[in-house]
Amino acid sequence: MVRAQRGADTPRRTKETVVKRRAFAATAIAGLAAPLTACSGSEDEGGDGGPVNLVVWESLEGRSDFIKQAGEIYAKDHPNVTIEYKNVELGDALGQIALDGPAGVGADVFAAPSNVTGDLVTGGHILAVADPDALKSALVESAIKSVTYQDQIWGVPVTLDTYALFYNKAYVTEVPTTWDEVIAFSTTFNAENSGKYGFAFNPSIYYAAPFVFSAPDNLLFGPNGDDPATPNTDTPAAVQGLTEMLALRAVLDVAANDLDPATVDTLFESGQAAMTLTGSWNIPVFTDAGIDFGVTTLPARAGTDQPSGSFANSRTMFVSAYTNHPEEAQDFAAFLSSPEMLRLAYELTGSVPPADTEIDSEATLGLVE
Numbered sequence: 001m002v003r004a005q006r007g008a009d010t011p012r013r014t015k016e017t018v019v020k021r022r023a024f025a026a027t028a029i030a031g032l033a034a035p036l037t038a039c040s041g042s043e044d045e046g047g048d049g050g051p052v053n054l055v056v057w058e059s060l061e062g063r064s065d066f067i068k069q070a071g072e073i074y075a076k077d078h079p080n081v082t083i084e085y086k087n088v089e090l091g092d093a094l095g096q097i098a099l100d101g102p103a104g105v106g107a108d109v110f111a112a113p114s115n116v117t118g119d120l121v122t123g124g125h126i127l128a129v130a131d132p133d134a135l136k137s138a139l140v141e142s143a144i145k146s147v148t149y150q151d152q153i154w155g156v157p158v159t160l161d162t163y164a165l166f167y168n169k170a171y172v173t174e175v176p177t178t179w180d181e182v183i184a185f186s187t188t189f190n191a192e193n194s195g196k197y198g199f200a201f202n203p204s205i206y207y208a209a210p211f212v213f214s215a216p217d218n219l220l221f222g223p224n225g226d227d228p229a230t231p232n233t234d235t236p237a238a239v240q241g242l243t244e245m246l247a248l249r250a251v252l253d254v255a256a257n258d259l260d261p262a263t264v265d266t267l268f269e270s271g272q273a274a275m276t277l278t279g280s281w282n283i284p285v286f287t288d289a290g291i292d293f294g295v296t297t298l299p300a301r302a303g304t305d306q307p308s309g310s311f312a313n314s315r316t317m318f319v320s321a322y323t324n325h326p327e328e329a330q331d332f333a334a335f336l337s338s339p340e341m342l343r344l345a346y347e348l349t350g351s352v353p354p355a356d357t358e359i360d361s362e363a364t365l366g367l368v369e
Contacts (some may be wrong), residue, residue: 010037015175016162018070041187052081055080055086055107055108056083057110057111058111059281068083070083070335073341074332081316089109097110097120098202099127109323112155125320126319126321127323129154129319129330129333129334130331132153136153137354144157147316152319152329154315157314158337159345161314161352162312166282167296168268171198176275177299178301179304179306183199183250183251186252189274196271197251197272199276201259201264201277203278208331210298217237241301264276265278268286270293280352283363283364294363295362295367296364298310319333342354346364352368
């Protein structure tokens, strides 16, 4: 967790110039890596130029188009390889590979968030990256760190995911910069717009983190984010932050259980909420819905003018330990980190590239300011 900085000097920036403004809260990984053994995941040939079918799992909402288009481009130089896209949502991949992998019906390559790398490694579900030096030279350091365990790199980051304040420009002309301003705006907005909310969010720990861990001396797992003995969840600063978060109940009088991410996204997408906390994954969703929206850094907590920090991780392509074609699977995963493919992923999804890629989308820039 770090606080993002306001006031960029140039209207167009590259990922290299802005990625250091976000902290990557890596999962504390305990235990030793289990032995990884490749099992048969399909019956086709391969390894000798014969036909190879690689099953790739990814989500919908622009992600499916990325895999399909990348597969078509890859096949031009690898005519013996077919990329078969299957929809498995990002959050379901860990459980799905644990079931389908040993059964021989899982993916060869699959997308999952970097914060499950530890579970995937200790479960014996993934192979380490075949050419880590090439990946290190292609991607920014923070992306590499997000998938590194015991000096090995276990996946190929293709986008960086974090969240920020999204606002509907039809409702919000002066964007709040503090949580007190969010409450003040929402109080007036709610009174003037019956049945609508000035602000809506999912109050889980993922989105509550800006309140709990934004104090300079109260970062999750210490100043470097690597000390499991210092969670900083029971400190006076954490209590103060949660107290500030609870003040939002005055303008969002809805039970927490009824504010799941899908419901909150729908409120914003349908125009029922003027502002929300969400991330890069919703840029194509809101764009397709025709919402004229803006994205900016999270509001500041009381007593500071610095924007709150947020959790972030990388959307990563992992090679299954159960694949029958590890060489081809590794090569395709590495291909997805090429400059051309990272640019394609950015253009299709609006997500932040994990490399020195020019960013010219207003919404994407809002995520990394």
